[in-house]
Amino acid sequence: MTHGMTKTIRFFAVVTAALVLLGVVIASSMPDGLERVAEALGFASRAEQGVAWSPFADYEAAFVKSSWLAQVTAGALGIALLWGFGALLGSTLKKRRES
Amino acid sequence: MHIPDGFLTPPVWAALDAGAIPAVGYFLRRTQENFEQSRIPLLGVLGAFVFAAQMINFPIWAGTSGHLVGGALLALTLGPNAAVVVMTAILVVQALVFQDGGLLALGANVVNMAVIGVWAGYLPARWLGRRAGSRRMAAFVGGWLSLMAGALFASAELWLSHVAPAGALFTSMLGIHALTGLAEGAITAASLTAIERLNPGFVYAGLGSPAPAASRIEDGKPVARRAEASGD
Numbered sequence: 001m002t003h004g005m006t007k008t009i010r011f012f013a014v015v016t017a018a019l020v021l022l023g024v025v026i027a028s029s030m031p032d033g034l035e036r037v038a039e040a041l042g043f044a045s046r047a048e049q050g051v052a053w054s055p056f057a058d059y060e061a062a063f064v065k066s067s068w069l070a071q072v073t074a075g076a077l078g079i080a081l082l083w084g085f086g087a088l089l090g091s092t093l094k095k096r097r098e099s
Numbered sequence: 100m101h102i103p104d105g106f107l108t109p110p111v112w113a114a115l116d117a118g119a120i121p122a123v124g125y126f127l128r129r130t131q132e133n134f135e136q137s138r139i140p141l142l143g144v145l146g147a148f149v150f151a152a153q154m155i156n157f158p159i160w161a162g163t164s165g166h167l168v169g170g171a172l173l174a175l176t177l178g179p180n181a182a183v184v185v186m187t188a189i190l191v192v193q194a195l196v197f198q199d200g201g202l203l204a205l206g207a208n209v210v211n212m213a214v215i216g217v218w219a220g221y222l223p224a225r226w227l228g229r230r231a232g233s234r235r236m237a238a239f240v241g242g243w244l245s246l247m248a249g250a251l252f253a254s255a256e257l258w259l260s261h262v263a264p265a266g267a268l269f270t271s272m273l274g275i276h277a278l279t280g281l282a283e284g285a286i287t288a289a290s291l292t293a294i295e296r297l298n299p300g301f302v303y304a305g306l307g308s309p310a311p312a313a314s315r316i317e318d319g320k321p322v323a324r325r326a327e328a329s330g331d
Binding site for chain 2: 001002004005007008009011012013015016019020023024026027028029030031032033034036037038040041042043046047048050052053054056057058059071074075077078079081082083084085086087089090092093094
């Protein structure tokens with residue numbers, strides 16, 4: 001791995017950690033574009049408001065009391081899953097090239 | 100822009116689910132055939148970064164928020180084929196683990212943000228990067244178009260599902276996302292600028308521009324062949 005690639009990985013790892021640790025504190029809770037349009041045009045109620053079957057629904061770990069820590073826990077899980085997926089995909093690409 | 104279950108009618112979500120599976124399969128095969136080995140370490144890092152960035156909503160305008168989607172950013176760093184695969188993984192994790200975006204609407208969200216969002220950002224940015232002077236501007240335009248194209252497809256799917264009149268729906272969706280797209284373009288351009296500073300020549304390859312002579316050195320050795328992002 002080149003020095004530049006190592007620096008790039010470190011940079012994005014730090015920014016990703018900062019986003020989850022600090023970003024969740026300042027994140028806006030206002031509706032996003034689609035939610036806003038759905039409210040304005042009167043079809044927001046069509047969204048199925050089912051039960052929160054996942055313990056991590058809405059990016060909050062239901063079993064953690066502190067709101068900040070609940071969001072950080074959810075964020076860390078998502079990061080681990082995506083990092084793991086990338087590593088798995090990368091290993092299949094390496095094996096394919098080697099074979 | 101994650102469409103929840105309930106917005107789309109069964110024929111619309113079923114058709115998009117049926118179309119998304121072979122589309123992602125095709126781009127996965129292309130990734131396996133073409134992906135550049137030196138970029139493998141970035142698959143997980145950038146997937147995790149885009150996931151974290153999508154968690155953080157920022158105020159856009161009049162009580163509306165937005166967040167980075169990241170289609171153009173992934174396309175210009177991983178190449179468009181791998182970007183579709185990584186963005187699909189992000190959307191699957193969001194729907195299955197965090198209940199963000201519907202399960203039945205997953206195909207629609209994959210088509211809008213992973214397939215259309217990636218290619219609508221990549222192709223114009225690559226075209227501009229080869230012709231225009233500013234690669235930063237090419238990345239900005241790619242980011243903006245990526246979001247607008249996704250919003251356009253989402254609007255069409257909602258219109259086909261008869262949720263609202265076409266005029267109001269398309270005008271509202273594209274109007275709001277034109278503003279959110281400015282942030283998408285700015286973050287895409289800023290991220291690629293940061294990568295270019297840390298890893299000279301890397302983004303030039305993603306944008307299809309010739310790398311400057313000074314950036315053709317890696318680990319003290321000249322690079323014989325300019326790296327190409329996959330998907331060409």
